[in-house]
Amino acid sequence: MMGGIELEVVARVHGGRIENEDDRWGDVEATIVLESSFPETAFAGLEAFSHALIVFHFDLIDPETVVTGARRPRGRADWPEVGIFAQRGSPRPNRLGVTCVEILGVEGRTLRVRGLDAVEGTPVVDVKPVMRGFEPRGTIVEPDWATEIMKDYW
Amino acid sequence: MMGGIELEVVARVHGGRIENEDDRWGDVEATIVLESSFPETAFAGLEAFSHALIVFHFDLIDPETVVTGARRPRGRADWPEVGIFAQRGSPRPNRLGVTCVEILGVEGRTLRVRGLDAVEGTPVVDVKPVMRGFEPRGTIVEPDWATEIMKDYW
Numbered sequence: 001m002m003g004g005i006e007l008e009v010v011a012r013v014h015g016g017r018i019e020n021e022d023d024r025w026g027d028v029e030a031t032i033v034l035e036s037s038f039p040e041t042a043f044a045g046l047e048a049f050s051h052a053l054i055v056f057h058f059d060l061i062d063p064e065t066v067v068t069g070a071r072r073p074r075g076r077a078d079w080p081e082v083g084i085f086a087q088r089g090s091p092r093p094n095r096l097g098v099t100c101v102e103i104l105g106v107e108g109r110t111l112r113v114r115g116l117d118a119v120e121g122t123p124v125v126d127v128k129p130v131m132r133g134f135e136p137r138g139t140i141v142e143p144d145w146a147t148e149i150m151k152d153y154w
Numbered sequence: 155m156m157g158g159i160e161l162e163v164v165a166r167v168h169g170g171r172i173e174n175e176d177d178r179w180g181d182v183e184a185t186i187v188l189e190s191s192f193p194e195t196a197f198a199g200l201e202a203f204s205h206a207l208i209v210f211h212f213d214l215i216d217p218e219t220v221v222t223g224a225r226r227p228r229g230r231a232d233w234p235e236v237g238i239f240a241q242r243g244s245p246r247p248n249r250l251g252v253t254c255v256e257i258l259g260v261e262g263r264t265l266r267v268r269g270l271d272a273v274e275g276t277p278v279v280d281v282k283p284v285m286r287g288f289e290p291r292g293t294i295v296e297p298d299w300a301t302e303i304m305k306d307y308w
Contacts, residue, residue, distance in 0.1 A: 005213075009158075009159070010247050037222075038222050043240065046239060048296070049240065049296050049297070051294055057159050069193040069195040082202075083195050083200065084196055085164075085200060086197065093162065094279050094280055098207060098252055098280075125250065126247070129239075130296075131242065131304060135289075136204075136254050136289075137308060140284055141203065142204070143202040150285060154291060
């Protein structure tokens with residue numbers, strides 16, 4: 001019915017880690033720098049929010065490794081095999097990540113954040129402020145493996 | 155340094171509203187149906203979660219109307235002009251939406267959800283389970299206009 005969707009890179013991650021790791025992202029600080037085609041007013045007002053969602057592209061993931069069906073999260077034999085859309089692993093169709101970060105500051109075209117699990121150079125395709133009204137309505141329920149996988153993540 | 159990023163449509167929204175509206179999305183029920191190129195195991199295990207993030211493309215937004223700098227949310231004169239990445243409006247670069255929905259059920263290639271603010275036919279580019287560990291760390295702070303804009307949204 002229609003072909004693909006073409007996205008542009010709006011910003012890039014600078015600083016932070018240079019290699020992907022499973023855990024302990026909580027204290028990592030990085031900056032998100034707007035591409036030169038965007039005016040710095042694009043980030044204006046973000047400093048009034050405590051948190052932002054960063055939508056980014058896992059560009060270091062080899063497309064050949066992307067899973068379209070089910071797999072065990074992190075390959076752990078003690079966790080169930082679940083669909084790629086029932087987990088947050090990076091070898092996923094379209095290789096998009098969505099992470100909530102703390103906003104440390106905005107200076108012109110640079111957004112400083114803490115807790116972004118994306119490495120140096122990662123292409124960013126959207127930034128959204130976290131609004132209380134967009135948070136989950138009702139209590140969050142999750143399976144045990146999902147609680148366990150996040151134990152040392154931050 | 156690099157060109158664009160090409161995404162594929164992984165699923166489509168069926169049911170729900172056929173026209174975009176500003177408010178009262180909370181009770182809208184819809185289904186998200188996997189494209190035929192994906193095995194139904196892609197959704198397996200989502201039923202163990204109460205909520206999912208739906209990443210979709212605002213394909214009805216005319217690219218000519220996309221704002222790259224600042225604007226007043228909903229054009230409201232009583233709200234401040236803020237950058238497009240400091241608000242959640244749809245005429246944004248890459249026209250991506252990220253919404254947290256309630257999971258009602260999974261049947262094969264069909265995910266039934268409540269509270270998705272995307273109309274019939276909308277292309278979906280990712281689905282992620284909501285895990286408590288990916289929720290904002292610390293208290294969410296937002297400006298007054300962001301609280302006000304969500305008053306009748308659900």
